Amino acid sequence: MPELPEVELAAAIARRVAVGRTITSVTVRHPAQRRALPARDARSLRGERVIAVERRGKAQHFRLASGRDLCVHFRMTGDWLLPGPGPLPPAVRVVITLDDGARLALDDPRALSVVSLCAPGTGASLGPDALDPALTAGHLAQALASRRIPIKVALLNQAVIAGIGNIYASEALWRARIDPRIPAKRIPPARLADLLRAIRATLNAALRRQERYFGQNSAAADAGRFAVYDREGERCRRCGGRIKRITQAARSTYFCDKCQGR
DNA sequence: CGCGACCTGCAT
């Protein structure tokens, strides 16, 4: 479940568990994960103190006392789990044990997550974080000025703006009443300002929702979660139009063609 | 640019 809001919450959990603690072991339990974090690297983390856990876009960075950086990316299905005693759930791929006995477990059924020691400077290709207050519509305009790709596809490009994924790209465009198919460079500055506000409102609302329903998997938590995502054929809650699904860059885009601009 | 690869589980 990992776009920016989900990762922000996950990072908060990791922070609470790990910051100020020393790692006593890192265990890797899936061959695919071992490629990114070989046994040697995992071993080298023993005795490392965690200074901070930061989030940039969808990536988490454990800043370590030695100056190294343990990077975690959940990709499609990763999440942190705080396992109790006893056997670990089957999809736990990596376990970080801290000196107070607490365990931070990477739970990822698809095993596409990446945990690795990354060199400083990695992530330079990331654009500004979507919730960074320093990000302005002007920056966005500049980043999009030369791109004729559809705006929805541009929003998924983490080099343009970091943290937006397939769900919230559709949701933010709906909120800003922008047609996802419009070439990015053709959106006027004033509309980009609307879009940036819509992105922030969408991500912040999702964040609040996360906190409110933390740990629950109830129907209440899902009700009304998305305005358009995964609602093909249903009614637009704003104008009553039919929600459409199209494919862009091999991914589903949802939008209302009645109230999302020409 | 689009598309397969990386992985697994789930709905149809």
Place this chain on the structure above:
DNA sequence: ATGCAGGTCGCG
């Protein structure tokens, strides 16, 4: 059985 999934990289 098939196709799809909230991400990203690397290929043609």
